[in-house]
Amino acid sequence: MQVAVKRDKPEQVAADVLAVFLRQEKSLTPKSVVAQLDARLDGRIRDYLDSGDFSGALNSTALVRTGGAIQAPRLLLVGLGKPEAFTIDALRQASATAATAVRRLGVSSVALVPPAGDVEPAEVGQALTEGALLGLYTLKKYKTTSENGDKDNLRELSILASGSTMQRALESGVQRGQILAEAVNMARDLSNSPGNEVNPSYLAKQAQEIAAKTTLHCHVLDVDGIREHQMGCLLGVAQGSEQPPAFIILEHAPKGSQEKPIVLIGKGITFDSGGISIKPAANMEDMKMDMSGGAAVLGTMQALAQLGYPRRVVGLVPSSENLPNGNAVKPGDILRAMSGKTVEVINTDAEGRLILADALAYAVQELKPACMIDLATLTGAVVVALGSQATGMMGTDKAMMDRLRAAGDYSAERVWELPLFEEYSKQIKSDFADIKNVSSGREAGSIIGGAFLKEFVGDTPWVHLDIAGTAWTRDNKPYIPKGATGVGIRLLVKALEDIVEDTPQSAAEKEKPKAAARPKAKATARAS
Ligand code: BES
Numbered sequence: 438m439q440v441a442v443k444r445d446k447p448e449q450v451a452a453d454v455l456a457v458f459l460r461q462e463k464s465l466t467p468k469s470v471v472a473q474l475d476a477r478l479d480g481r482i483r484d485y486l487d488s489g490d491f492s493g494a495l496n497s498t499a500l501v502r503t504g505g506a507i508q509a510p511r512l513l514l515v516g517l518g519k520p521e522a523f524t525i526d527a528l529r530q531a532s533a534t535a536a537t538a539v540r541r542l543g544v545s546s547v548a549l550v551p552p553a554g555d556v557e558p559a560e561v562g563q564a565l566t567e568g569a570l571l572g573l574y575t576l577k578k579y580k581t582t583s584e585n586g587d588k589d590n591l592r593e594l595s596i597l598a599s600g601s602t603m604q605r606a607l608e609s610g611v612q613r614g615q616i617l618a619e620a621v622n623m624a625r626d627l628s629n630s631p632g633n634e635v636n637p638s639y640l641a642k643q644a645q646e647i648a649a650k651t652t653l654h655c656h657v658l659d660v661d662g663i664r665e666h667q668m669g670c671l672l673g674v675a676q677g678s679e680q681p682p683a684f685i686i687l688e689h690a691p692k693g694s695q696e697k698p699i700v701l702i703g704k705g706i707t708f709d710s711g712g713i714s715i716k717p718a719a720n721m722e723d724m725k726m727d728m729s730g731g732a733a734v735l736g737t738m739q740a741l742a743q744l745g746y747p748r749r750v751v752g753l754v755p756s757s758e759n760l761p762n763g764n765a766v767k768p769g770d771i772l773r774a775m776s777g778k779t780v781e782v783i784n785t786d787a788e789g790r791l792i793l794a795d796a797l798a799y800a801v802q803e804l805k806p807a808c809m810i811d812l813a814t815l816t817g818a819v820v821v822a823l824g825s826q827a828t829g830m831m832g833t834d835k836a837m838m839d840r841l842r843a844a845g846d847y848s849a850e851r852v853w854e855l856p857l858f859e860e861y862s863k864q865i866k867s868d869f870a871d872i873k874n875v876s877s878g879r880e881a882g883s884i885i886g887g888a889f890l891k892e893f894v895g896d897t898p899w900v901h902l903d904i905a906g907t908a909w910t911r912d913n914k915p916y917i918p919k920g921a922t923g924v925g926i927r928l929l930v931k932a933l934e935d936i937v938e939d940t941p942q943s944a945a946e947k948e949k950p951k952a953a954a955r956p957k958a959k960a961t962a963r964a965s
């Protein structure tokens with residue numbers, strides 16, 4: 438859906454629903470848009486507040502029939518929560534709440550009135566757009582009948598601007614929000630779609646299609662190319678499946694950018710059965726999402742290209758199935774990674790780190806990166822440690838981790854650091870090879886995964902994001918319907934934009950208007 442910014446007055450806009458956002462306060466701000474609407478409606482909004490029928494609590498709603506007092510036949514009140522607790526994420530959530538409530542009504546158009554406050558209009562436009570488009574996400578492709586009558590008629594979503602300066606700022610935010618939400622929803626489609634459709638070749642084709650519609654360059658190593666590069670760990674994981682592996686390279690090289698690239702790496706296991714160390718049957722179907730890191734890298738690359746990001750970035754997605762056929766890698770087998778290191782496979786279910794080892798080695802040897810960030814649904818242990826509220830973060834570069842933490846707070850895709858003390862690395866020494874892919878016990882499972890990856894990064898500044906707990910949700914959240922979350926894209930784009938803002942390399946980068954187009958991490962942007 439396209440989001441439009443309109444200059445119509447709230448009381449005059451021709452939409453099925455006019456949505457207004459209210460903070461959880463006793464009284465209406467005098468002269469505010471809502472107060473003016475309340476006057477036209479003979480105090481009906483006030484009645485809702487006074488009676489307690491509508492409190493303004495975050496994501497609460499009330500629908501008011503307007504009876505001709507304004508052009509729109511319905512007014513939707515949407516709660517923003519307590520003013521002191523306001524963050525930009527409250528706006529994303531409330532926008533999603535508004536959009537999904539309007540969809541449930543079965544009507545076709547809604548106009549949103551941006552809340553008054555001291556948040557930049559561009560940020561407001563972005564948050565409203567992200568919230569609505571992410572909240573409205575569904576995957577209907579595999580359903581032949583619609584449940585509970587298909588009431589999804591929503592086709593028009595507009596945001597109202599009160600002047601031309603505000604309109605321009607809102608529009609720039611809307612455009613960014615649209616690019617980001619489309620990238621996230623594409624990643625969600627990939628992770629939610631079944632493994633019999635989304636296999637390594639499908640991911641490769643998807644990457645090529647992204648390149649065809651943007652300025653990105655795509656190159657895919659097929660199994661021969663993977664062999665030529667001596668990626669023995671990726672080949673080892675792939676050998677138990679009929680589906681050939683793929684190694685996807687997607688490059689963003691803006692004109693004049695000659696510097697070392699930032700490299701993003703995403704785990705692309707399109708189905709993880711565990712292999713010979715097979716997983717229990719319960720919930721194994723969810724393992725179609727084990728390519729969520731790869732999907733996040735594809736989405737991030739698409740968004741960076743569409744946003745005109747000024748630096749060189751290369752996205753890598755090693756992709757394979759993890760299945761146990763007669764040729765599958767077995768516990769005790771020893772594989773040789775592209776870096777030359779030998780790896781004893783103790784548990785074939787710790788396959789993510791194997792394919793990432795080759796991708797990290799490829800990055801270090803072939804791309805000489807300025808820094809690298811990998812995203813992977815790597816360990817069940819990170820779900821135990823952090824649940825679905827934060828992505829596990831480990832790495833060798835404190836400055837990068839600080840950036841990611843700030844970007845995580847801003848995007849509400851929070852990250853939490855786990856230590857990578859040297860001692861952990863001792864636990865993956867192997868009796869027969871250089872290293873083994875798991876330690877002997879179950880302690881510190883996520884950190885052991887990180888310690889394994891660290892063996893392949895050399896001196897390159899590197900951060901590992903374990904998204905096993907954040908890539909998938911079992912319950913609906915305002916702008917994250919259950920299933921794949923598409924986590925990582927809004928986080929990475931924000932972190933990468935902050936790098937440019939903090940360390941401009943060219944006159945053009947220095948000239949960029951900071952405030953509107955590239956908001957700094959502001960975890961608690963307050964409304965007045
Ligand atoms: N893909 C899984 C991790 C995972 C678990 C992702 C839950 C999403 C939700 C990964 O490949 C895996 O199986 N890891 C093992 C590692 C163990 C054998 C050391 C795990 O976490 O059990």
Ligand code: ZN
Nearest residue numbers: 709786787788
């Ligand atoms: Zn596994």
Ligand code: ZN
Nearest residue numbers: 706709727789
């Ligand atoms: Zn896995």
